[in-house]
């Protein structure tokens with residue numbers, strides 16, 4: 100894993116590693132309430148949820164969850180999935196928004212929000228509430244318990260990407276709400292809203308967050324925040340693109356730079372629907388963004404956009420163009436930083452300067468596939484997880500290897516019922532075990548029969 104990726108490159112690898120709480124040792128008011136002095140609090144029955152992490156204790160080398168043990172020594176395993184456990188949430192709060200370790204036991208805690216089809220959403224300006232499930236260790240036995248606390252503004256219901264925007268080792272919040280973005284810094288004194296950006300008002304907004312990357316992409320070495328989005332306005336038109344926010348860690352009304360958008364000049368194929376446009380990653384070094392649209396690839400560096408019509412061709416023969424990528428990230432293979440792309444039914448790791456030199460990994464599933472790079476077993480290499488999102492969602496894990504990258508073979512499993520969360524990654528970290536717990540969101544249409552659940556990735560038969 101490169102230092103760049105650790106600093107907030109796109110994708111699951113960063114989302115999974117949580118708050119790195121060790122860096123905040125000695126901070127006063129460690130379990131600061133979220134509400135602070137924010138006005139218009141939700142008046143939640145259980146008070147405000149903590150968001151500032153306390154120093155993590157070393158997680159036990161072995162944790163038991165739902166009767167099965169998961170051990171820190173378990174690498175390169177034949178994975179299987181344990182039975183799922185229902186999390187103690189109300190039927191109105193069944194969607195995982197984000198997760199990291201806030202109570203300092205080394206195990207991710209889970210912040211959950213209302214089901215997207217909440218039949219009784221609060222009337223504006225009251226935000227829909229977010230509640231916290233805390234990990235609880237009884238000896239080595241892990242369970243989750245509801246706190247009853249609720250997050251107050253400026254944290255609101257939406258889709259979240261967690262990135263450390265000021266380099267203090269604690270994740271901050273990038274949130275897509277109905278009609279725009281909020282950036283909320285995670286401070287010892289409580290959350291601080293730094294960016295409020297809204298698109299022009301429409302009647303039925305629908306906005307989703309795509310890739311979110313921190314790096315220095317303009318002339319100066321200071322960092323900007325690149326936010327990829329897709330929005331559907333009034334169910335009538337679709338827009339996607341990337342906005343670049345300068346200095347996201349400090350409050351500013353400065354307008355973002357629109358890097359690329361679905362009505363981008365010079366891209367005659369872009370009409371309205373170009374969902375891939377918001378898929379991008381930083382190039383190694385963190386000074387350039389590399390992205391893909393349906394028909395192009397683009398690079399943004401030193402404040403300039405360069406577009407490669409037709410995209411970047413990978414390899415030889417009928418190998419595809421990166422412009423069809425559904426996922427981009429960075430990976431280190433054999434000591435070399437590579438761009439990692441999922442295109443069609445294969446994943447590739449390549450040098451953008453010489454894309455014909457690449458590794459090729461067949462995905463476990465050919466259609467409706469979502470990719471993630473995450474260190475599932477905590478052995479220090481990134482594993483490729485591909486998820487089939489079709490009628491019977493299944494998951495494949497390609498065990499990683501620092502010398503060769505993720506394996507071409509995958510361990511595949513099909514959870515009893517699975518719906519990928521809107522969170523950065525569905526995998527919760529268990530200490531050094533990284534992504535060993537898999538979360539499934541509730542089914543929007545069947546919340547009671549299919550609540551928020553967690554299962555463990557278990558080693559061996």
Ligand SMILES: [Ca+2]
Pocket residue numbers: 199200201202203204205206207208233234
């Ligand atoms: Ca915890």
Ligand SMILES: [Ca+2]
Pocket residue numbers: 262263264265266267268269270271285
């Ligand atoms: Ca931070």
Ligand SMILES: [Ca+2]
Pocket residue numbers: 473474475476477478479480481482498499
């Ligand atoms: Ca691994």
Ligand SMILES: [Ca+2]
Pocket residue numbers: 174175478480498499500
């Ligand atoms: Ca491995």
